[in-house]
Amino acid sequence: MTNRIFNFSAGPAVLPEEVLREAQEHLLSLPGVGMSVLEISHRSKPFDEIIEGCEADLRQLGGIPDTHRVLFLQGGASLQFSIVPMNLLPADGSADYIVSGVWSQKAVKEAKRVGGVKIAASTEADNFKRVPKQHELTLDPNAAYVHYTTNNTIFGTQFHYRPDTGNVPLIADASSDIFSEPIEVGKFALIYAGAQKNLAPAGLTLVIISDDMLQRTPSSIPTMLQYPVHAENKSLYNTPPVFAIYVMRLVLRWLLKQGGLAAVAKANQRKADKIYASIDRTGFYTGHAAADSRSNMNVTFRLPNEELEKKFAKEATAAGLDGLKGHRSVGGIRASIYNAFPEAGVDALVQFMRDFEAQNG
Numbered sequence: 001m002t003n004r005i006f007n008f009s010a011g012p013a014v015l016p017e018e019v020l021r022e023a024q025e026h027l028l029s030l031p032g033v034g035m036s037v038l039e040i041s042h043r044s045k046p047f048d049e050i051i052e053g054c055e056a057d058l059r060q061l062g063g064i065p066d067t068h069r070v071l072f073l074q075g076g077a078s079l080q081f082s083i084v085p086m087n088l089l090p091a092d093g094s095a096d097y098i099v100s101g102v103w104s105q106k107a108v109k110e111a112k113r114v115g116g117v118k119i120a121a122s123t124e125a126d127n128f129k130r131v132p133k134q135h136e137l138t139l140d141p142n143a144a145y146v147h148y149t150t151n152n153t154i155f156g157t158q159f160h161y162r163p164d165t166g167n168v169p170l171i172a173d174a175s176s177d178i179f180s181e182p183i184e185v186g187k188f189a190l191i192y193a194g195a196q197k198n199l200a201p202a203g204l205t206l207v208i209i210s211d212d213m214l215q216r217t218p219s220s221i222p223t224m225l226q227y228p229v230h231a232e233n234k235s236l237y238n239t240p241p242v243f244a245i246y247v248m249r250l251v252l253r254w255l256l257k258q259g260g261l262a263a264v265a266k267a268n269q270r271k272a273d274k275i276y277a278s279i280d281r282t283g284f285y286t287g288h289a290a291a292d293s294r295s296n297m298n299v300t301f302r303l304p305n306e307e308l309e310k311k312f313a314k315e316a317t318a319a320g321l322d323g324l325k326g327h328r329s330v331g332g333i334r335a336s337i338y339n340a341f342p343e344a345g346v347d348a349l350v351q352f353m354r355d356f357e358a359q360n361g
């Protein structure tokens with residue numbers, strides 16, 4: 001317990017210590033099974049129980065309605081950038097994309113290979129320090145769907161509202177804030193997330209898709225890329241990432257034990273507020289995100305110069321606060337504080353920020 005440092009990595013990211021301990025305890029032999037979860041068949045009864053339990057826990061935690069399917073896929077959020085349009089964007093159709101950072105830009109790039117793309121709004125001119133407001137969105141009522149990124153992992157901005165798209169299906173890349181707060185899943189046609197930030201180890205991609213969206217897939221695309229194939233086969237068309245699904249289930253149970261998403265959101269807000277307050281305390285640190293777009297998951301800030309930023313990251317690592325160097329496209333410091341990130345780590349960072357400022361400010 002004593003040799004774990006505070007891991008501020010943007011992803012793969014920290015997992016709850018309780019979860020790691022349980023996985024460790026049962027790694028050699030799952031209770032009642034006599035084999036490791038690393039060894040069991042995805043067609044076996046013990047795994048059926050794991051994947052079905054995982055889905056049941058997801059439905060309970062996220063309030064996922066019966067109108068929506070849960071898919072356990074691979075290829076990361078990055079493959080979803082391609083699969084979403086391949087399934088849902090007709091070649092002669094057009095989709096609206098809200099561009100709020102690097103990940104939305106990558107989603108646009110892949111969608112353009114498939115069909116028409118209209119940029120509903122972009123905050124690139126503001127160096128992505130904020131997300132677009134509802135009144136800034138230019139939405140096409142005939143669009144196949146509207147796509148947006150709920151939390152911009154690199155820039156540290158987050159949508160604090162759900163875009164109103166009328167009758168046009170809404171699709172969200174929620175990789176870096178999924179289940180960090182309550183979400184009305186029924187309002188979305190599709191939500192996808194690489195699981196390695198908030199929910200599980202790497203190798204698993206979660207897709208939540210409404211039944212309506214399963215009717216549109218052209219049969220010409222490769223079988224493995226068709227959502228309906230994975231839905232019909234309950235994510236067992238081919239071998240799923242067994243271990244990642246198992247760990248996700250442990251994480252979901254941990255989240256339920258915390259009191260569900262409302263309680264998790266409260267804790268996340270409290271953690272983020274502490275760091276933002278310490279950024280705002282004096283002029284030494286400058287937050288990257290505009291006040292109304294600040295992310296509760298990735299807190300980005302600058303120091304007076306790059307030399308001090310390097311020094312900050314280096315000394316923080318030496319003090320047991322790791323992974324704070326910002327993404328190369330923003331620079332500065334990024335503290336990723338997902339669901340599983342302990343509040344004690346936030347307190348340690350806040351103290352470190354004060355001490356660093358006292359010595360260097």
Ligand SMILES: *Cc1c(COP(=O)(O)O)cnc(C)c1O
Pocket residue numbers: 011075076077078079103149151152153173174175176194195
């Ligand atoms: C990390 C991330 C991605 C990329 O995820 P992969 O699983 O590595 O493909 C996409 N979108 C967002 C918002 C992310 O944070």
